[in-house]
Amino acid sequence: MRAVVIACRSHRSIDGADVEKKFNFSNAHKDLIARDAEHVLGWRYAPGIIFEKGRDSTIIDVDGNEYLDFTSGMMCLPLGHGHEELTETVREQAGRFLHENSWYSNPQLIAFAEAITATLPDGLDVVNFTVTGSEANEVAMRMALGASGKHDIISVIRGLHGGSLAVEGLTSIGGARRRNLGPLLPPANAPAIHPPFCWRCPINLDYPSCGAACLAASEELIDQTTSSDAAAIIAETIMVAGGMIVPPKEWLPGLKDLATRHGAFLVLDEAQLAPARTGKIWGFEHYDVVPDMVTFAKGMSAGLAICGVVTRREIAEEARGRAGTPWAGTYSGDPLPAAVALKQLEIVERDNLALRAETLGARLASGLEKLRQNYEAIGDVRGKGLYCMIDVVSDKQSKRPDAEMAERIRYNAALEGLIFICVKNFMRFCPPLIISEGEIDQAIAGLERAIKSALAGYPKDVDFRASSSLAAGQERASI
């Protein structure tokens, strides 16, 4: 196990918590942070650490401090940073052919499409490639509209499908991200139904005695609020940004049934999940359901931006020439990202990382569960495989979300050499699938110290209103 160098100056132990740790950046590091703020427009966590290197599960800032990366970048790197075989593939392919005209193909793209469809149930045979996950979901929308000739696209409350305007209209994770966009979004044709959020049930019932009543309530919403002309229902297999909502076993089959009865396609968005993170290559393999379309992004892209939608040949053909499909952008299908993403998928399968995600995920979940039992602020632990989340609350009784406490914990964890994602009161753990058992234990121990420090009111002198999802009244949180 690699030792993580803690980026701190001084500390004093109170009740086991190193409560006075502070970041101690070099002047060169501080200068980069200031230049970033001056010229790069973006959301930044506090402090805006500048990273410059990565190896396996570790990322290294410009001062040489090491941190465990429990974000896998933007949830994109199942093999972690600097994987030798991927680096070699980048080198080799970049020197040969990296970009081409989108109206021609290349061997790498064809092989990647074949490899993806080989992991899917029979029938999901054709891939339309895109650059981003948002674009993949937009192409799925286009296909649904083109093949059905209908209009409504139904989404699920607390789902996130990206940030371009059409998929923003299908996104309902709250906050102010839609503010001032109203006239540009298509809410009239994008009704949303209830999520299967058992811990915060939208209709105030308990699972399993509810009999998945959110489905029946959703059907009523569809009947009463749509034009009865639904082209598709789109859902994240597990709603990640909206609260790591792992549906109970009957929900996705029920959703498919609902879609079928309304003559709508079921589109599952696996941007956050595939490949292998949940313990299966595709998250929906945990459920008795096969979608009509599945979209992939982040983890399948190997960090090089190759995303897409997979569907059945007859849907693609029915949509051909309609609603702008098949879709071809400037970079969709380039040989460089295709070669690297293909190599990554081969390694994920060769090294059986799905099984590893399941096994190490159990270790991560049990460590988090122990923290839940010991700390009032950790209301719930949810997740599947190596993707977990804690729901940070003011107290377990009220379940009141405590976004500022979550942000304090994230900040203190960074002082412990741990990089976590925190959006609102949801803190996520999404390490590379190659992470070791020791690194998971190290993260749980560091997280506990971070929680203790946060509960003790540390840090005292940081204004979190400008940090990440708390910035400007939770303006936007698009991860």
Ligand SMILES: Cc1ncc(COP(=O)(O)O)c(C=O)c1O
């Ligand atoms: C489930 C889901 N779908 C789609 C997207 C959009 O992907 P991208 O940022 O590549 O457009 C995201 C993340 O932003 C996501 O979490």
